[in-house]
Amino acid sequence: MTALPLPLGNSDEPATVAAPAAMRIRILVNEAGGTVRRTGGFAEQRTRIAEAFAPHGGVRVDLVPAAGGELAAAAEQALTAARGGDLDAIIVGGGDGSIGTVAGVLAGSGVPLGILPLGTLNHFARDLGIPADLPGAAAIVAAGQARDVDVAEVNGRIFVNNSSIGLYPHMVIHRDRQAKLLGIPKKLATLLATLHALQRFPRRRLWVTAAGWHEHYRSPCLFIGNNEYGLGLPSLGTRQSLDSGELCVYVARPRGPLGLIWLALRVAFGGLDAARDLDMMRLAEVEVGSRARRLLVARDGEVERLRPPLRYRTRPGALRVLAPPPA
Numbered sequence: 508m509t510a511l512p513l514p515l516g517n518s519d520e521p522a523t524v525a526a527p528a529a530m531r532i533r534i535l536v537n538e539a540g541g542t543v544r545r546t547g548g549f550a551e552q553r554t555r556i557a558e559a560f561a562p563h564g565g566v567r568v569d570l571v572p573a574a575g576g577e578l579a580a581a582a583e584q585a586l587t588a589a590r591g592g593d594l595d596a597i598i599v600g601g602g603d604g605s606i607g608t609v610a611g612v613l614a615g616s617g618v619p620l621g622i623l624p625l626g627t628l629n630h631f632a633r634d635l636g637i638p639a640d641l642p643g644a645a646a647i648v649a650a651g652q653a654r655d656v657d658v659a660e661v662n663g664r665i666f667v668n669n670s671s672i673g674l675y676p677h678m679v680i681h682r683d684r685q686a687k688l689l690g691i692p693k694k695l696a697t698l699l700a701t702l703h704a705l706q707r708f709p710r711r712r713l714w715v716t717a718a719g720w721h722e723h724y725r726s727p728c729l730f731i732g733n734n735e736y737g738l739g740l741p742s743l744g745t746r747q748s749l750d751s752g753e754l755c756v757y758v759a760r761p762r763g764p765l766g767l768i769w770l771a772l773r774v775a776f777g778g779l780d781a782a783r784d785l786d787m788m789r790l791a792e793v794e795v796g797s798r799a800r801r802l803l804v805a806r807d808g809e810v811e812r813l814r815p816p817l818r819y820r821t822r823p824g825a826l827r828v829l830a831p832p833p834a
Contacts (some may be wrong), residue, residue: 512722524807530595531567532621533585535609539574554599555735556623557639558825563649568682576702578605582612583664589618594595598648602626603668607807611665612823614658621648621829627693631667631807634746635830640659648829655824656749659733666733667777667826670819673728673759673797676810711802715756717793722786729795730757738785748833752823754791 534556538549546552549572573581578601585597598621599609606622613620623644624632635656637644658665678697680701686696700721714723734746735755801812 526787529565529567530649532567532596532598532648533571533588533594534598534600534623535573535578535581535585535605536625537578537599537605538572538624543805544657552625554647555641559623559645560649562642563645565651573607578608579612586612586616586618590616591759593788595619596621598623598829603628603630603807604809606631607665607667607809610667610740610826611660613827614665617827618693618753619653619827619829623648624749630744635828636834637830638710641677647831652830652831652833653827653831654750656821656826657733657752657824658826659731659754659819660822661731661804661806661819662813664806664811664813665822668733668807669730669736670804670806671728671730672802672804672817673726675728675730678803679805679808679810680803689755695780711797713800714796715758715788715793716796717756717788717790724758724786726759728757728759731755732757732794733821735789750824750833752819752821753789753791754793754819755787756788756790792818794818 536552536556536705538552546555553570556570560568571585573583578599582597582599585594588594589597596619597609597613599606600623602624604621605626609813610620614806622632622635622637623641624637624639625641629639632639632644637647659670661664661670669799681699682693683697684771685691685699686693689696711729712723712725713729714721732746733756734751734753736750736757737745737747796817797815798813799815801814802817804813804817805808
């Protein structure tokens with residue numbers, strides 16, 4: 508895995524253009540990501556990234572292509588270089604899954620993480636206030652302004668957005684299978700996967716324990732956010748804070764497929780009554796139990812099978828990010 512230097516900047520420009528001067532970064536690009544593949548592959552992204560950083564003459568860039576399975580190892584190598592004084596920041600070019608992988612390596616290290624949002628949805632970048640366009644995101648990295656945000660973990664595995672049990676993990680597995688087999692766009696595959704998940708409609712018997720509180724559920728969906736998600740318009744699905752030091756747990760009350768569709772419609776059009784439709788808790792740690800040997804668990808859009816109990820906790824301020832100050 509070789510770092511490819513990008514000749515960025517113009518020596519004739521005044522030194523004030525670079526902010527900060529001689530900033531050394533390594534960009535890890537998930538070349539297996541859907542956005543990269545749809546936009547001409549790694550070679551095209553290398554050109555676009557070079558153009559995005561060209562106005563920032565004081566930034567020295569190494570670019571490392573890494574397929575999905577190689578991303579964690581590439582992040583470990585970059586972290587070693589940063590600890591040795593050879594890098595000032597590590598940047599990830601990809602979507603939420605890629606960001607979560609690199610964040611899992613950097614959490615607690617103090618080494619800044621920068622983001623080039625090259626994913627489909629880019630929830631974490633959006634909530635940080637990072638522009639969706641590549642030149643805008645590059646300008647945020649070049650500005651070098653860092654702040655600390657929370658991460659969360661389940662059984663020691665980091666996530667930056669959310670984790671869920673129930674319908675969503677089943678939907679993700681079917682979505683990825685359909686997109687690969689049929690060669691269709693991710694959004695269309697998501698629609699087909701949603702219909703498939705509603706037909707099967709898995710409902711798990713779970714129990715949730717936190718701070719002396721214990722409750723049993725048979726729910727189609729349990730969702731745990733790294734900080735609180737908005738449930739009403741216009742903030743639906745976004746977070747106003749990434750540094751509140753809390754998990755936010757949402758459990759859908761028992762209902763059938765049609766009831767869940769009606770719930771989703773009320774959420775989409777601002778008619779949700781959270782007190783009636785959901786159990787919602789804010790806490791620092793929570794444990795989810797089940798009689799199942801393993802549970803399908805989604806974590807930042809990636810799905811894995813984990814052995815219960817699932818122990819969730821927040822890690823306040825554990826991740827340093829290059830991002831604008833919070834609004």
